[in-house]
Amino acid sequence: xxxxxxxxxxxxxxxxxxxxxxxxxxxxxxxxxxxxxxxxxxxxxxxxxxxxxxxxxxxxxxxxxxxxxxxxxxxxxxxxxxxxxxxxxxxxxxxxxxxxxxxxxxxxxxxxxxxxxxxxxxxxxxxxxxxxxxxxxxxxxxxxxxxxxxxxxxxxxxxxxxxxxxxxxxxx
Amino acid sequence: xxxxxxxxxxxxxxxxxxxxxxxxxxxxxxxxxxxxxxxxxxxxxxxxxxxxxxxxxxxxxxxxxxxxxxxxxxxxxxxxxxxxxxxxxxxxxxxxxxxxxxxxxxxxxxxxxxxxxxxxxxxxxxxxxxxxxxxxxxxxxxxxxxxxxxxxxxxxxxxxxxxxxxxxxxxx
Numbered sequence: 001x002x003x004x005x006x007x008x009x010x011x012x013x014x015x016x017x018x019x020x021x022x023x024x025x026x027x028x029x030x031x032x033x034x035x036x037x038x039x040x041x042x043x044x045x046x047x048x049x050x051x052x053x054x055x056x057x058x059x060x061x062x063x064x065x066x067x068x069x070x071x072x073x074x075x076x077x078x079x080x081x082x083x084x085x086x087x088x089x090x091x092x093x094x095x096x097x098x099x100x101x102x103x104x105x106x107x108x109x110x111x112x113x114x115x116x117x118x119x120x121x122x123x124x125x126x127x128x129x130x131x132x133x134x135x136x137x138x139x140x141x142x143x144x145x146x147x148x149x150x151x152x153x154x155x156x157x158x159x160x161x162x163x164x165x166x167x168x169x170x171x172x
Numbered sequence: 173x174x175x176x177x178x179x180x181x182x183x184x185x186x187x188x189x190x191x192x193x194x195x196x197x198x199x200x201x202x203x204x205x206x207x208x209x210x211x212x213x214x215x216x217x218x219x220x221x222x223x224x225x226x227x228x229x230x231x232x233x234x235x236x237x238x239x240x241x242x243x244x245x246x247x248x249x250x251x252x253x254x255x256x257x258x259x260x261x262x263x264x265x266x267x268x269x270x271x272x273x274x275x276x277x278x279x280x281x282x283x284x285x286x287x288x289x290x291x292x293x294x295x296x297x298x299x300x301x302x303x304x305x306x307x308x309x310x311x312x313x314x315x316x317x318x319x320x321x322x323x324x325x326x327x328x329x330x331x332x333x334x335x336x337x338x339x340x341x342x343x344x
Contacts, residue, residue, distance in 0.1 A: 003292065081292050087281040093265035109259040110288035117282045120175065120253050122294030122310065138294065 001079045003123040004171070005113075005139075006071065008084035008096060010129035010147045012104070013061040019045040022054070038152040058095040063103045066164035072106050073172055082107055083121055085133075086114035127167060134158050143170060173251045175295040176343070177285075177311075178243065180256035180268060182301035182319045184276070185233040191217040194229070210324040230267040235275050238336035244278050245344055254279055255293055257305075258286035299339060306330050315342060 009015045016036075023045055024030040036044035051057055074080055082100060086092050093114050100107055113121065118133045126137045129147040144150060144158040145167075161167050181187045188208075195217055196202040208216035223229055246252055254272060258264050265286050272279055285293070290305045298309045301319040316322060316330040317339075333339050 005292070081289075083292075087269060087284040087286070090266060090269045090281075093269065093286065094262060097259060097262045097265065108288065109262075112259040113285065113287040113292060114259070114265065115285040115287075116280065117253075120177070120255075120285060120294055122292055 001077075002125060003079040003081065003139075004074060004125040004127065005081050005083040005118070005121050005123040005137075007126075007128040007130075007133065007145070008082060008086075008100075009058075009061075011127055011145045012064055012067050012071070012082070013058065013099065014064050015041070015058075015061055016148060017062050018057055018060070019048055019051065022051045022057070023047055033148065036148045038149070040149050044148065052089055053091065055091075056095070058092045059099055061099065064164060066168075068103060070164045070168045070172070071104060073168070075106055077172070078125070080107065081111050081113055081121075081123065083113040083115065083118060083126075085116060085118065087116045125171070127161075131158075143167060173249075174297060175251040175253065175311075176246060176297040176299065177253050177255040177290070177293050177295040177309075179298075179300040179302075179305065179317070180254060180272075181230075181233075182321075183299055183317045184236055184239050184243070184254070185230065185271065186236050187213070187230075187233055188320060189234050190229055190232070191220055191223065194223045194226070195219055205320065208320045210321070212321050216320065224261055225263065227263075228267070230264045231271055233271065236336060238340075240275060242336045242340045242344070243276060245340070247278055249344070250297070252279070253283050253285055253293075253295065255285040255287065255290060255298075257288060257290065259288040297343070299333075303330075315339060 026047060042048045084096055086096050119136050124139045125141040126134055126139060127143045127145055128134050129145040129150060134142040134144060142158040144155045144160045146162045198219060214220045256268055258268055291308050296311045297313040298306055298311060299315045299317055300306050301317040301322060306314040314330040316327045316332045318332060318334045
């Protein structure tokens with residue numbers, strides 16, 4: 001059974017919605033999508049470093065469309081691990097685990113990994129929205145999940161997927 | 173640079189001290205060391221499942237003798253990751269990270285991994301007190317750290333180390 005490492009932020013959890021909404025709540029100004037394209041999250045949202053530290057940022061993130069049903073199917077066909085860079089923001093650890101338990105109850109605690117660097121992860125397939133994770137991955141198949149920060153870059157050796165339905169096409 | 177995956181509980185953190193002390197605090201009876209030899213933690217300490225869920229269990233665990241100085245040296249010669257099975261007890265995540273920050277400040281958040289199963293970990297060397305982790309490890313070198321639960325078993329293909337000074341002999 002092949003092993004998949006699935007990222008959380010920007011793949012399962014729609015953190016951009018959180019950034020857009022919290023920025024608007026605090027400043028009264030809603031950024032336009034084109035303002036954030038091609039910039040890393042904290043370049044696009046100058047208040048982002050403060051927002052990710054606030055209570056509920058990760059706990060209240062919306063679930064990415066179709067991710068629940070498709071991940072549940074993947075979970076029967078692959079050895080699925082949810083691998084999230086979380087230790088940079090220690091408060092996020094408990095929120096991220098609670099969020100997974102709430103929205104993906106079929107994922108057990110044994111399948112969760114909260115780390116800093118993902119270089120130590122050993123799997124066959126990685127789904128992630130950041131090149132820094134995919135580029136160092138030692139497995140065979142890398143899916144780049146489209147997010148505004150990576151939208152202007154060529155996917156290179158990675159397979160670009162825009163939606164969870166695209167992931168289903170690749171892996172189901 | 174070779175990569176080492178270092179376990180926390182029973183390797184860096186002296187959780188047995190916690191089990192002995194909390195059992196005594198709650199029951200008035202201090203178990204003798206020979207009562208717990210050869211039994212897994214929760215077989216040896218019937219109140220253990222309740223104690224690991226209590227506030228401070230992981231935060232207040234004593235540091236294993238010599239581990240700070242020797243891990244600091246290893247950290248200059250190897251790519252060190254602290255890999256701890258933590259997601260079974262969600263409250264432990266924050267305590268474990270705070271404990272590492274307090275006692276091992278030279279370990280950055282990038283070097284921390286809190287997971288369930290360690291099967292997904294990719295490294296050259298693993299230091300752990302549990303066969304279930306060492307037996308599935310895909311790297312070359314496995315050090316079995318002596319703890320009461322593994323004291324009666326042959327180490328097999330793993331190298332048994334009784335102390336951090338023994339680790340230093342093997343790896344420095």
